[in-house]
Amino acid sequence: MIKLQINGQVREVDVVEDTPLLWVLRDVLGLTGTKFGCGIAQCGACTVHVDGKAVRSCLLAVGAIGNRAVTTIEAVGQTPAGARVQKAWLDLEVVQCGYCQSGQIMSAAALLAATPHPDDSDIDAAMAGNICRCGTYVRIRAAIKKAAGERQA
Amino acid sequence: MTIHTVSGPSRALSRRTILRAGAAAGGGLLLGFYAPFADAAAANTSGAAPSDGGPFAPDAFIRVDRAGKVTLIMPQVEMGQGVYTSLSMILAEELDAAFATVAVEAAPPSDALYGNPMFGIQATGNSNSVRAFWKKLRQAGAGARAILIEAAALQWKVDPASCTASDSEVIHPPTGRKLGYGALADAAAKLTPPANPPLKNPKDFKLIGKPLRRLDTQDKVNGKALYGIDMLPPGVKFAAIAACPVFGGKVAHVNDSAATAMPGVRQIVVLSDLVAVVGDHFWAAKQGLEALDITWNDGPNAHVNSAQIRKDIKAASEHEGAVAKSRGDVEKALKGGDPIEAHYEVPFLSHAPMEPMNCTVHVRPDGCDVWVGTQVCARAQAIAARVTGLPLEKVTVHNQLIGGGFGRRLDVDGIEKSVRVAQKVDGPVKVVWTREEDIRHDFYRPIYYDRITATLKDGRIDGWKHRVTGSSIMARWFPLGFQHGVDIDGVDSAIDEPYDIPNMRVEFLRHEPPAVPTGFWRGVGPNNNVFAIESFIDELARKAGKDPLDFRLAMLGKTPRLKTALELAAKKAHWGDPLPPRVGRGIAAQISFASFIATIAEVEVDREGEVRLRRITCAVDTGIAVNPDTIVAQLQGGLVFGVTAALYGEITIDKGRVQQSNFNNYRMLRIDQTPPIDVHLIKSGEAPGGIGETGTTAGPPAVRNAIYAATGIALRRLPIDREVLAGRKQP
Structure with missing residues (x-):
């Protein structure tokens, strides 16, 4: 059994150590808000926080996590940055199909937690790993700025 | 606003439809387009009580229950383009429904009742949801409004023309009397909507033209929204599949000795043209698939090149x-x-929607459940019926939010493959395409x-x-x-x-x-x-x-x-x-x-x-x-x-x-x-x-x-x- 700290709870899972966190979240624990997109850390749909940092869960073996705290989209709204990002996402109608947005929000929340007033290059650096096929990038950029309390560009 | 996904049996095809009201199961009003030649048996299983003994569409486009809850049934699928909101606005505009309280349901499979007027079949594509349903949904909304007003006027013994409607209430301005739609639903269900209800003058629109909040987005920012790939029916297992890398190739031989020994791998399914590994979770299934030694018969297309x-x-x-x-x-x-x-x-070009192709299926001797996000709900049902040999009404399609369609989900090849795999599996199985399989086996x-x-x-x-x-x-x-x-x-x-x-x-x-x-x-x-x-x-x-x-x-x-x-x-x-x-x-x-x-x-x-x-x-x-x-x-x-x-x-x-x-x-x-x-x-x-x-x-x-x-x-x-x-x- 592997012990994980997920969204403030200790969860025990019976999987082999090299199982990626993504599939443990989705298929074993039923936390389906974290999405599968590519499996090779190219699209960011599976982004979660590990000790507050954005990590691609599709390549993170559960055996390597140890005592570090995992936060998923289901609980990110309980962090100040996560709640601000979710609100800005709704206020600016960022979302279209929505499938990638869990990952986008996790990346944006980690960015704001570390860099409360990001400029365009900070946003590019933090968000370029998250693909959105619906092409919501213009609004993602605006929403991050809104969540940061800046005037919209 | 709440959004439900619903499922239901099929109905026979008929291109001719008539606006019609009827009673909902458990009381209340249904209004929609009745298909005169629709299968009476299908209607009889629906729980709807037709007002004159003829078959009536149980789901229609509008349902008003006795508590006044207005439910709008969405013939088109939501895949990010915002149709749940824009089509609801069109219906609610003419119905004068209180928009903030209406609920939205996905329509069940039925080309006859929910067919796209521009295709004649139930399909979401060609950028035509609003164009195709503009008139039809306005008529449905206006028809329901007309009989709700008529029901109130009858009760008050006043001229319907002296009444108006707003925010899900009928109002009689001369006397200030008001009745909610819920209180009028049973009486309205006994009335006949006008054949051509008058539509609003666009200058009187209250909703259309306003930038309204999307109805489907709240749960898309907190991880609660469910797409096809998120289905977890009790006892579900997970499958990874591989088709022959060469278009049209077949399976020649599979050596599964390494895969079957892997932790979490439950079953190997070998079909004529594809191989699936079923596991306790998708990772186990994918690892199992990679451990298989598959020999393909490439067939006649191995020379094809760009x-x-x-x-x-x-x-x-x-x-x-x-x-x-x-x-x-x-x-x-x-x-x-x-x-x-x-x-x-x-x-x-490949579509590469962010949600890879997937389909969850439970095949039983007496029925089949399919959980999927599809742009063609009735075709999804038909293909599952064809593969299993079950009658249409024994196949239930649970259509889900779509994590990107872009045309990919106008085809049902993924449903067909998944049902064939599920036929070999005891219990529900979720078949998920890896991104590689998704890009390499598309309809380009x-x-x-x-x-x-x-x-x-x-x-x-x-x-x-x-x-x-x-x-x-x-x-x-x-x-x-x-x-x-x-x-x-x-x-x-x-x-x-x-x-x-x-x-x-x-x-x-x-x-x-x-x-x-x-x-x-x-x-x-x-x-x-x-x-x-x-x-x-x-x-x-x-x-x-x-x-x-x-x-x-x-x-x-x-x-x-x-x-x-x-x-x-x-x-x-x-x-x-x-x-x-x-x-x-x-x-x-x-x-x-x-x-x-x-x-x-x-x-x-x-x-x-x-x-x-x-x-x-x-x-x-x-x-x-x-x-x-x-x-x-x-x-x-x-x-x-x-x-x-x-x-x-x-x-x-x-x-x-x-x-x-x-x-x-x-x-x-x-x-x-x-x-x-x-x-x-x-x-x-x-x-x-x-x-x-x-x-x-x-x-x-x-x-x-x-x-x-x-x-x-x-x-x-x-x-x-x-x-x-x-x-x-x-x-």
Whole structure:
């Protein structure tokens, strides 16, 4: 059994150590808000926080996590940055199909937690790993700025 | 607002429908379009009590329960384009329902009751949800409002004309009396809606035209929204599948000794053309699949390759096509002038929606449940029934939110494969495509070859001959759309090009690529046609010595709505203002999906041939804008989708196999490459146009023409060739 700290709870899972966190979240624990997109850390749909940092869960073996705290989209709204990002996402109608947005929000929340007033290059650096096929990038950029309390560009 | 997904049995096909009210199971009002010849047995199982003994559609479009809760049944699927909101607005507008409290349900499979009026089948595509249902949903809303008012008037013994409705209440202004829709539902259910209920004057619209919050987005920011891939019915197992990497290949032999020993692997399913591994979770299944030693029989397509396909379509395009449109005397015009000819080519493309293909199925001896996000709900049911041999009504389709459709989910191949796997599995199984399997086994946007010849006279186009050569998707998907050699989608935006050209002919020449399955891809027919036409217009402008804007404006006399859009886009994009070296602006002007859109891209091309997008500006007249902010969002996103294809998109085939596999080699535009995108809506009282795909078709020609302006290099093939732009290769 592997012990994980997920969204403030200790969860025990019976999987082999090299199982990626993504599939443990989705298929074993039923936390389906974290999405599968590519499996090779190219699209960011599976982004979660590990000790507050954005990590691609599709390549993170559960055996390597140890005592570090995992936060998923289901609980990110309980962090100040996560709640601000979710609100800005709704206020600016960022979302279209929505499938990638869990990952986008996790990346944006980690960015704001570390860099409360990001400029365009900070946003590019933090968000370029998250693909959105619906092409919501213009609004993602605006929403991050809104969540940061800046005037919209 | 709440959103439910519902499922239900099928109903027989009938094209003729009548607006009709009836009682809901448990009391309340149902209103919808009754199909006179619908299967009585289906209605009898529905729990609906028909008011005159005839069969009645149990789900209809509107349900009002005794507590006053208004539920709107959505015939079209939500895949990010915002139709749950815009179609609800149309219904609620005429119904005068309190919008904040209405609930939305996905319609069950039924071509008869929920068929798209523009297709005759239940399908979400071709940017036509609002266009197709505009009238029908207004009538449904107005019909329900009329009988609710009539019910109140009867109770109050007043003239219905002296009553009005607002916020789900009927009001009698002379006396100030009010009754909620819930209190009137049972009485209204016994009344007959007017055959042609009067519709509101657009100036009285309260909802339509307001930028309303999307109904489906709240749960999409907190992880609660459920897509097909999120289904976890009790006892579900997980499957990874592999089809033969060569199109059409079969399984020859499978050695599963290593896989069966792996932790979490439960079952190996070997079918004639695919192999699946079933496990306790998807990772176990995928690891098991990778551990299998599969020998494939590649079959007859192992020699298919892109170079040959390109050679063949070019050769085919030299033959005559079927005439789709003809006016004036094109041969005379071409002989009388100095013809200019150009050829344009677009490649195969994969859809790559962020939600990979998936389908969860539970096959039992007496029934089958299918959980999936599909653009064609009734076809999903039909394919599951065909595979299992069960009657239609024993197949329940639980349609889910779609994590990107883009046309991929207009085909049901994934459902067919999943049901076949599920037949071998005891209990429910969720079949998920890896990204690699998703990209390598798609129904690809076909390669098209457009050949255009034109003559100029007095600085304007005099003769125009456009031949579209390529796959007919309609012939496979909707045969009515392929008649006398013309694919109506294949010539879309070519036969209705906007310019005043006295002599013109448009031809379609069907040419199917070997082995490669082709399907609809966001933007459909207008993609290649607008790219070819607008690229060629820029080349002709240069021949004529005219500015590309002036050249177009002078020929838009018959299309004032587009002229206005182009003038606005030019103004907003600062057309004509000086630019630095290697920077250019490019125009695309078009009528697509009944929308009039002008787009101007501004790009910079560096010495290595890399293209940087600086800004995209577009102006659109799409008629009445039901939910204006959604229209802006769809254009912003659609432009990104199209520009992605122009800069990167290409699927190539070698030895019968797709060479791309994932986002590392099938690239997508990312946020750091996305420029500001400004969208300007033109106020209009015309009927709504389509918008979901319009931006996609506008991006590539605008970017291509901007590159032309920046470098003088006339690219004629997508995606852009950086070697050509760097001067290392001839165009």
